[in-house]
Amino acid sequence: MKPSITTDLVRALIAEQFPQWSDLPVTPVPRQGWDNRTFRLGDQLSVRLPSGEGYVAAVEKENRWLPELAGHLPLPVPSPVAVGRPGAGYPFPWSVRQWLAGDTLEDAAEVGRDRLASDLGAFLTVLRQAPVPGPAGGRHSFFRGCHPSVYGDQVEQALEQLGDTVDGPACRSVWAQALKSAWPSAPVWFHGDIAVGNLLVRDGRLAAVIDFGTCGVGDPACDLVIAWNSLEGTERAAFRDAVGLDRQTWQRARGWALWKALIMLAEPGAAPAWRDVVDRVLADPGTA
Incomplete structure (x- = not known):
């Protein structure tokens, strides 16, 4: 309770x-x-x-x-x-x-979104390089920082529940690509919940990042999900260029984005925005 x-x-x-x-x-x-x-x-x-x-x-x-x-x-x-x-x-x-001080990105007006996306990518790059030991991704981070396969059962359950309301073969193809690689380097810091409500904006610029409750060290792919959840076109490209991660990390990130969108879409009374996220994930791999 x-x-x-x-x-x-x-x-x-x-x-x-x-x-x-x-x-x-x-x-x-x-x-x-x-x-x-x-x-x-x-x-x-x-x-x-x-x-x-x-x-x-x-x-x-x-x-x-x-x-x-x-x-x-x-x-x-x-x-x-x-x-x-x-x-x-x-x-x-x-x-x-x-x-x-600042407004969350979801509430801020007159935001230079391409610049903000670039600044966010640069912030995450520096976070990955932080020379501070930290807790390995796991239950405390809701498995952010781990391999996306940890949620494979939930993906399959959501696809079965959604039936032909989504493109099941395309979703399974994206998910299969996400499972083909793993983070090859030493664990790095990740935030774990990069979302519009956790980014503060002042004077149109990214001013602070909040809510590190799901942070830890591991695979940083989970921090790229905002590319499909909230960024468009040139914003996504600016973020991709600034964050500086390889194609395989983006494939795992795409799997993270698909997992979250599918399980949310499968909930009763799901917001239509989650269907839009599924569509963006299927249409755009996020990589150049």
């Missing part, structure tokens, strides 16, 4: 554990993620609380590794300022973070 996370709860936790900030206003951010609830605390801080027990390990991971990664990255990331303990009826550890 997920706890009820409200403004009053956050105020109570702050007053109990960090009274130096108890006079600061607490306001929920407009768009909330599924894994965590986020509140702004004054002008410079934010409060982040796991929404369920399954997400506690991700928050602890961010608290452990973001301070070390931050010094190696070209854009701000939400490093923790303080770590809270269970209290006021809330059962999980939680954290106070730096507030990073």
Whole structure:
């Protein structure tokens, strides 16, 4: 059962554990993620609380590794300022973070999208090069950073459920290509959830990357999924050029994108946008 996370709860936790900030206003951010609830605390801080027990390990991971990664990255990331303990009826550890100004990409206006795609690719390139040891991809990252074959059963189940509403042979061909290679080098850092809600924009430019709850070290193919989920034409090309990864990594990334789109499309009342993602994955391999 997920706890009820409200403004009053956050105020109570702050007053109990960090009274130096108890006079600061607490306001929920407009768009909330599924894994965590986020509140702004004054002008410079934010409060982040796991929404369920399954997400506690991700928050602890961010608290452990973001301070070390931050010094190696070209854009701000939400490093923790303080770590809270269970209290006021809330059962999980939680954290106070730096507030990073900006609008999420899904809400930002007048974005230079080609430049943003290029900047995102450059950010991921630097992230891969971070000389910081980290946790190998696995259950804590929902298997991001692992080989896409880990979700083979889910792909097949979704295709059987969707039947002739999707091009099954084409989907299976893309999936088969994704399984033909593996990351050949030493494990590298990956973010694990590069999505429009986790990219902050200021003055039309990429300003920060947030929500590292599924990060780890392993195969970076999972970080390319945004190429089909959110980028178009020249944006996708700019991202591809900047991220600097080989064709086989892109084939695995295409498999990751197909897996997510198929399992979401198979859900009752699925958003039509997921069918669009399937169509883009089938039409565009993402590589030059």
